[in-house]
Amino acid sequence: MSDLTNLTLKAAVDGLKAKDFSSAEITQAFLTKIEAANPTLNAYVEVTADKALEMAKASDARLAAGEGGVLEGAPLGIKDLFCTEGVQTTAGSNMLRGFVPPYESTVTANLWRDGAVMLGKLNMDEFAMGSSNETSAFGPVKNPWKSNGSDAELTPGGSSGGSASAVAADLCLAATASDTGGSIRQPAAFTGTVGIKPTYGRASRFGMVAFASSLDQAGPITKTVEDAALLLQSMCSFDVKDSTSLDIPTPDWTQSVGKSVKGLRIGVPREYVVDGMPAEIQALWDQGVAWLKDAGCEIVEISLPHTKYALPTYYIVAPAEASSNLARYDGMRFGHRADEFKSLDDLYATSRAEGFGKEVQRRLTIGAYVLSAGFYDAYYVKALKVRRRIAEDFDNVWGQVDAILTPSTPSAAFALGDKQIDPLTMYLNDVFTVTTNLAGLPGISVPAGMDSGGLPLGLQVIGKALDEATVFQVGAALERAAGFTAKPGKWW
Template sequence: MTDLTSLTIAEAREKLRGREITSTELTDAYLSAIDAANDTLNAYVKVTADKAREMAKASDERLANGAGGALEGIPLGIKDLFGTEGVHTQACSHVLDGFEPRYESTVTANLWADGAVMLGKLNMDEFAMGSSNETSYYGPVKNPWRARESNKDLVPGGSSGGSAAAVSAFLCAGATATDTGGSIRQPAAFTGTVGIKPTYGRCSRWGVVAFASSLDQAGPITRDVRDAAIMLKSMASVDPKDTTSVDRPVPDYESALGQSVRGMKIGIPAEYRMDGMPEEIETLWQKGMAWLRDAGAEIVDITLPHTKYALPAYYIVAPAEASSNLARYDGVRYGLRVPGKDITEMYEKTRAAGFGHEVKRRILIGTYVLSAGYYDAYYLRAQKVRTLIKRDFETVFADGVDAILTPATPSAAFGIADQDMAADPVKMYLNDIFTVTVNMAGLPGIAVPAGLDAQGLPLGLQLIGKPFDEETLFRTAHVLEQAAGHFPVEKWW
């Protein structure tokens, strides 16, 4: 970390506009940091150094002419799920070997239009399927955090593990990420960063490799709440190419920061007190309540009765949609092709070689629950449960609750190749226990670093908001952040 790479997006923006630094200097500082750290952390799967320097030079020219955009000259990392024209886009899967799209995703196009600089593509779980960034074809990402007096490598969470690790380790000023069941908020909590999953439809999904189309949503991972507000403003837009994107104005999220939370009602759901939840998670939750109470908010107990069905319903709906979405990877038009004696064998060999174990597992689950005789028993029932989960939240918000406070994860980061997790996929899936309800209901959720566990590892709190009320989340998250303070990572790499 240099003086330049330690700047937040907000701080760098002011220095760039004030001509105290140039985007070229800032970009070179990040490229040097990546060069020094990436062999160890494995956060980037493709570094676009030449493109970054070109974009930075163009930004410097615009800034010199007083014509800079909202993110002019700010170097960002891009999750490998976002289509970037002419640049490696493989969802960290072998099946997409060599794929460089001829198009730009709407979210990244919005960022470039606002002057951001692309440092490269970030590692992730294959097709965003995972909670630890261990399913990537390019190998696991290492969390920049380590437990006190330990050399054990920890996971950064998933699927946006590369995004969270790169932000936490000062290898980019901010990063794009996606969240299907917690893939922004869980890695943010594991790495001491801020991650927001906006309301479904707030950001366009066009040009983003699909996992589960009714659940996927793009959002930023940043070092603090203000940076998340700045980035989301640029990422969000209506898009005629994505019919699920919503046509409503994008607010100035940054202006919500610093506003009082006095008189707000913060809901505490009874169902999030899980059996066997570590004492330190409960303690952290109580601290969060106290901070908001001290700031003038009213803490109220609420009930979300269908929460216990969210995880099983999610692991029916998401694989079902994945099974359909991933049918297109067949070796015919792009990506990996393994020859066979006929087209059927080519399909079979390509998909067998191209997909990793976790992706195959989810395709099989999804195909099973959609098959004749099981569709009604599983998929249809899961969709009905999803409606009930959504109704739980609607009832609570109709009763005057402004936001809901919960833990972000059931524990701090665990070890890479953890035997318990490897032996039992359900244990890995349980990492999403506090986050999947938000995706099932299409609501916004933000994870904020709130403290350290007994081993010195970061823990996060989650705030859940009403549809398209991200301003309330930013406002409330900022209060939590001010109360909790900042937790800088200690460099070991």
């Protein structure tokens, strides 16, 4: 039998239903592979082998009885900010080390309802704050890809670096992830995988460790667009426990994959041509336009004039919300408590200094500053007004186009340690992705080509709110045209 870990999620689910192999077999195959690879790649922070085999055994019993859900017996990785009952959840931070939730996040509960198997918890930037997975308290994740002729270790992107690395290295069939400013789509682009952020409110945030509540959204990282449609469908649901959850049915998005895109109008925003963008990124974007034109799409040049304000707006709104959300981790109510302190104030200060890493501290400081008296109107209120303008830019073009095509990232994966010195350079990684979070829109990254060093590059499709169907339709058309089948060479 060929290596079960190479299968796509769809092929694995079909194979399990056809009884070509058992859930116990494919789960054990992944656990064996994780044991060999994880000491090098550091994608998993906790491997739940016993739990996985127990869940697989229960799935096999259901499959034998002709029962089972849409993901029955499929082994998945779970980003470590989804609370998992009885399994440590840390959000990549020392602040939450040792926290074992007594409850399950709605997203993971949906997956277990549909029969999925949990292989373990995946590494991530601390509290999802980062674009390279270097802020994790568990150390950086390594990208399974390496540039031709170079032995430099590369970032898998962030904050969902563990999810992207695990999927690219075949350490799970697919993985859950989350996206606040690009944390699904940028790692997917860096690792040759598919990642989609759905419309804000599609997936429940209950049981997800919060970063910025008006921006955070759960989504999958997978090997194919069809797998992304299948997994996202399971993850999304209405949830009374999340006040921002949308009370609408979840469509069968797998039906959109493979549908003709003939007649669709695809927008190309002129503002996404940024200074210093590598020629390879522009060439890939041009190639994407040509592919969609060949498939029968009409290409329309559009303008999203407030795009240039998206990054500064994001880096005011997100830290402000983080500052508010993370105030609860004070050593008294929640989180790490310092052993030595001189007063109550000192307890708060020392617990937070010991529990939070440097990047989280930086963002909390920015957030506290922009929310403080005297600066609230000048920064935070102004940022909210600009955010509204960015959303209106999109509203104004939906009459002309059905979806928008852009690059996913301004470069291929960079070396670990490369951008650590300069946080601003790191923040620029999100230049093409933050607008969709600010406007609450769905966006998918599809692997579409390679740079001169043989590293994967992605194209992004942005859709109207609640129109993931068209996003999947266009994403699948790009996937077919690109024919991207490259895998990283094994060095770990």
